[in-house]
Amino acid sequence: MLPKQAECSVSVMYGGEDPSPACHLQIEPAYEDYEYVQDGDIIIGGVFTVNCLMAGYKIPEKPNLTRMFCIKPMQHYYKNIQMFLFAVDQINKNPTILPNVTLGYHLYDSCSDPRKAIKSVLQILSGPGETIPNYSCRDHQKLAGQEHLPDSADYSSNITTDPVYRAVELVGNALQVLYSSQNYSCLKGQADDEGNYRHKVPKSQCSISCLPGYRKVPGFAVSPCCHSCVLCSYGEISNITDSGNCMKCPDHEWPNENKTRCNPKEVEFLSFTDDTLSLVFIVFSLLCFGKTLLVLVIFIFHQDTPVVKANNKSLSFVLLVSIMLGFLCVFLFLGRPVDVTCLLRQISFGILFTIAVSSVLAKTIKVCIAFKATKPNSMWRKWIGVKLPTCIVLACSSVQVIICVSWLSISPPFPELGTHSYQEKIIIQCNEGSVIGFYSVLGYMGILAAVSFIIAFFARTLPDSFNEAKYITFSMLVFCSVWIAMIPAYLSTKGKYTVAVEIFAILISNNGLLYCIFLTKCFIILCRPELNTKGYLHSKGNI
Structure with a gap:
């Protein structure tokens, strides 16, 4: 995939001409950028280093404007992006991992510049279009994870042990567990200083399982797929885990104390022997x-x-x-x-x-x-x-x-x-x-x-x-x-x-x-x- 050309520069400034005392983030117009995008139901964001340096020069006609360029590309670093794209492609081709779900990506080159890295992260979070902090324009798409690989990471010739490949594989496995339990939450994975990932699949549930006697109530604070657990109403039971509805007991039966089973109701009358x-x-x-x-x-x-x-x-x-x-x-x-x-x-x-x-x-x-x-x-x-x-x-x-x-x-x-x-x-x-x-x-x-x-x-x-x-x-x-x-x-x-x-x-x-x-x-x-x-x-x- 060929990178799309764009220019970017980012700066953080306080006050300025804005009378508001609060700090704010100003995104300056971009000139050149390296971006890798593939649409999908779930998007994985990534910030990599391909070019090792950002340089700028002043335009004679506009002395106040400095244009930034990424220079000195490294073939060894470019391999990371290719490995990432290969891992996503393998997951999409395997129908047993994420059936009926397409995994996409949104990648940027940080050019070893912190300002460029910050701008790239904000752009991934905001989605396509204008960068707006704390707001997403991705519509139906969900951002499931964001990868950032340190420049000092070690790499192996074996694809399955490559840190980038393993990171995407872990995200895919976590999403598989997540979709099988019909829950959703944002996942974040980051390699340590050596570029190694934990061998444990990240926990991906945003809600605990509802025990028998409870029913699931959809939650709206985190995600529509998250839920709360509510005790079954008076006279109702649920006998399975993560039940979406409670069942009403028949007229001649009544729930037990845990509301997991309908028991025959107690019969009352003035008995000769037991009263x-x-x-x-x-x-x-x-x-x-x-x-x-x-x-x-x-x-x-x-x-x-x-x-x-x-x-x-x-x-x-x-x-x-x-x-x-x-x-x-x-x-x-x-x-x-x-x-x-x-x-x-x-x-x-x-x-x-x-x-x-x-x-x-x-x-x-x-x-x-x-x-x-x-x-x-x-x-x-x-x-x-x-x-x-x-x-x-x-x-x-x-x-x-x-x-x-x-x-x-x-x-x-x-x-x-x-x-x-x-x-x-x-x-x-x-x-x-x-x-x-x-x-x-x-x-x-x-x-x-x-x-x-x-x-x-x-x-x-x-x-x-x-x-x-x-x-x-x-x-x-x-x-x-x-x-x-x-x-x-x-x-x-x-x-x-x-x-x-x-x-x-x-x-x-x-x-x-x-x-x-x-x-x-x-x-x-x-x-x-x-x-x-x-x-x-x-x-x-x-x-």
Whole structure:
């Protein structure tokens, strides 16, 4: 290749006529230069010494202008450039080193002049055209390396051991590694004072490899081919190195701690065996069932005593049985939900509580009727007896049965897998089917309890022995308070704790009925039998 002719001179000056205090670089017009250029996808720059001296002479017509020339070429030095061009040509001919990539070069002769060497380096960095420091006009081309060989380097007759040849070969090998890992960074190689290069391939990665659990994010600060490593997002994994994307786990799986594998999600429900909360509910329900059964046995053995008779023993038996079964229905809420338990849990709870509240309402109405029937010629006397309370309980319970049957017919409850309540676990729960049906059951119980509370409140000060209304008032107050507080707690919790809130409300409200209505009576029967007489009840007005 014949060198293109150009003139160059470089000088560094400070201040001058420029008012700016900062230093700047001024490139003077060039006259003659020796340049070797071959286009390519990747350019290797080089500054060599071919001519040993730069000389200048003044032009008579322009005494202020000095023209510089490179003189005294050395054949031994010119061999370096030929060796460099040969090495680039060998790399381009080998399809296994840089497939689909052409290696080019941009070489200059320094003429053993530091000013000329500086100008050549700046020209290589700027690319073709005007020399602009810190700016490149190479468009799509990339400058992969720049070689500068000292004049004192030793050379061998063996091509493969020649320093210039080895330098280009090392750059080619480094670029091969670089392209195989799809990374890019600028490489710089420089021989030592003896012209020898290290036998190790230069490290050419501008980014570290992204481990599994991370994904690559393109970076823009160094090169578009460089990247950063970002941890996979919530619910995603990557199981290979240098993954460009993370994969989302299926709904029934969740990433492990390192986000390298999707594991089956933890399954949550109120288990009979593996849940402490379930164990607490089981023990407490059985204790409450035992207490209620004990009260029922006491009432059966003392059913002919004035205390039991005065409170309508048939209603008391119905109320105690419904409370006792209410404690047992807690077991329908425990364990893994299946079709049968989902169908029975709300229905049994609703009907049993309706029977209990209906019994309390019947007791309240009977107290009011009994007070009015004590007046002479009262029309309420014909309503005294067993039929009226029984009819009240049956009528009120029938309405709840109709609501429950309608609910089951239209949209019955069913078990489902809740995958969206918690990201890292699956909630096995009962879907209530019809929300309207569920809240209709609760609403009807609330209406019965409110009516019973209002009637008992106004009848609490009756001036005779039938003053059970004050105990009913307090029991309904506890009952209504528990279920009113339960609704926001039920709506604000998720998973197994939603079921736990409902179980807690069942246990507390049942205990409220048991203690408020029957505790005093059991105390009189067992501890103060002298008070369990008809004469005392009529004289003191206490039950």
